[in-house]
Amino acid sequence: MILRTAMAAVLLSACLFAQIPAATPTKDAGVNRAVLLDKPEVRVLRVEIDPGATRSMHTHDDVRSHLFLPIAGSIELTMGSAKPVPALIGQSYYMEKGTPHGFKNTGATKAIVYEVFVRDAAPAANQAAR
Numbered sequence: 712m713i714l715r716t717a718m719a720a721v722l723l724s725a726c727l728f729a730q731i732p733a734a735t736p737t738k739d740a741g742v743n744r745a746v747l748l749d750k751p752e753v754r755v756l757r758v759e760i761d762p763g764a765t766r767s768m769h770t771h772d773d774v775r776s777h778l779f780l781p782i783a784g785s786i787e788l789t790m791g792s793a794k795p796v797p798a799l800i801g802q803s804y805y806m807e808k809g810t811p812h813g814f815k816n817t818g819a820t821k822a823i824v825y826e827v828f829v830r831d832a833a834p835a836a837n838q839a840a841r
Contacts, residue, residue, distance in 0.1 A: 741764025742766045755827050756825070763816060778806075786814050786824065790810055
């Protein structure tokens with residue numbers, strides 16, 4: 712029974728992890744991202760940050776707003792001209808279109824963030840065609 716349960720858990724894990732998109736490098740060394748969802752209304756990324764790596768200050772001018780959601784690790788987040796703050800796991804950080812921001816992994820292990828980008832709604836004609 713225990714062996715069957717363990718094998719089922721291993722098989723389930725293999726299936727789940729096989730579905731997770733691989734992260735690809737960004738222009739910042741040690742910062743990789745995977746697109747989890749890309750729809751006209753919303754885009755979701757998983758960002759992996761190696762220890763000591765920094766995502767340079769940047770903006771997103773193609774979205775209405777964006778959520779920064781730390782999942783694992785120690786992250787320092789800078790938004791606009793404010794001083795960097797610890798981005799706490801389980802918290803959400805909201806940014807309007809064009810808000811300059813950057814982040815750094817201040818820990819000794821890989822950090823992971825989900826970023827959710829809300830786009831302007833697709834025009835009515837495009838929505839009707841779906």
